Amino acid sequence: MGDLLDAIKARRAVRCYTEQMVEREKIDKVIEAGLYAANGKGLQSPYIIAITNKELRDRLSTLNREIGGWDPPFDPFYGAPVVLLVAVDEDYKNRVYDGALVIGNMMLEASSLGLGSCWIHRARETLKSRLGQExxxxxxxxxKTYEGIGFCILGYPKDVPAAAPRREGRVRYVD
Ligand SMILES: Cc1cc2nc3c(=O)[nH]c(=O)nc-3n(C[C@H](O)[C@H](O)[C@H](O)COP(=O)(O)O)c2cc1C
Structure with a gap:
């Protein structure tokens, strides 16, 4: 078995995708990785909504762009054909921690399958909108009322950037 650390280092935020749709089997594996994330109290609180429909994906991209204040034709999903939206009960106190770990797991699995991925923000505002409710x-x-924790976009990368060097001094051993 390879060192998981190598896989963690190989995952990067991908912001350039081909139009090729991701096979359902691969999407399912990415989602499964999310479902197996650690979660507060073992409650398995997060939901994953897989959006593969192009029209809906495009409408969510437009809304995301508007929330972010960017001008068209910017696509905040960077051309990725699949959008995984993680949502958790807004009254659950561990919702952000649980949801973040789901997205982290999904991004790692995507990378190990040769896919690109990136966490995209503004899921919270999205779920408060009419389109989010739809x-x-x-x-x-x-x-119940769900809070959007984040989007994990997925697709075949045109380019995977190199990792930025790690900032020094962020680890303190207290022996
Ligand atoms: C909470 C969070 C929100 C993020 N939101 C966005 C986003 O809206 N758009 C985007 O392009 N990248 C977003 N990213 C990706 C980060 O910019 C990226 O992870 C960071 O630049 C480090 O790059 P790396 O993932 O390749 O190490 C987000 C990441 C996190 C963890």
Missing amino acids: VLKLAGLTD
């Missing part, structure tokens, strides 16, 4: 309804999540 997505939750389509996903059958209407029982």
Whole structure:
């Protein structure tokens, strides 16, 4: 078995994708990695909404761009064909920790499958919008109020950037 650290170092935020759709089997594996993330109290609180429909993906991109204050034709999903939205009950106190770990796991699995991924923000504002409510309804999540923790975009990378050097002095051993 390879060293997991090598895989962790190989994962990078990808911001340039080909148009090729990701195979369902690979999307499922990425999602499974998210489902196996550690989670507060073992409650498995996060939901993962997989958006593969191009029209919906494009509408979410437009909304994300508007929330971010960018001008068209900027695509905050960078051309990635798949968007995984992580949502957690907004009343659950560990929602951000749990959701963040899900996205972290999914990005690592994506990288190990040769896919590109990137955490994209503004999921919180998205789920508060009319379009966000529509997505939750389509996903059958209407029982409570959900907070958007983040989007994990997925696709085949055109280019994987090199890692930035790590900042010095961020580790303190107290022996
Ligand atoms: C909480 C969080 C929010 C992020 N939001 C965005 C985003 O909205 N757009 C984007 O292009 N990258 C976003 N990123 C990716 C970071 O910019 C990226 O991880 C960082 O530059 C380090 O690069 P690396 O992942 O290749 O190490 C986000 C990452 C995190 C953890």
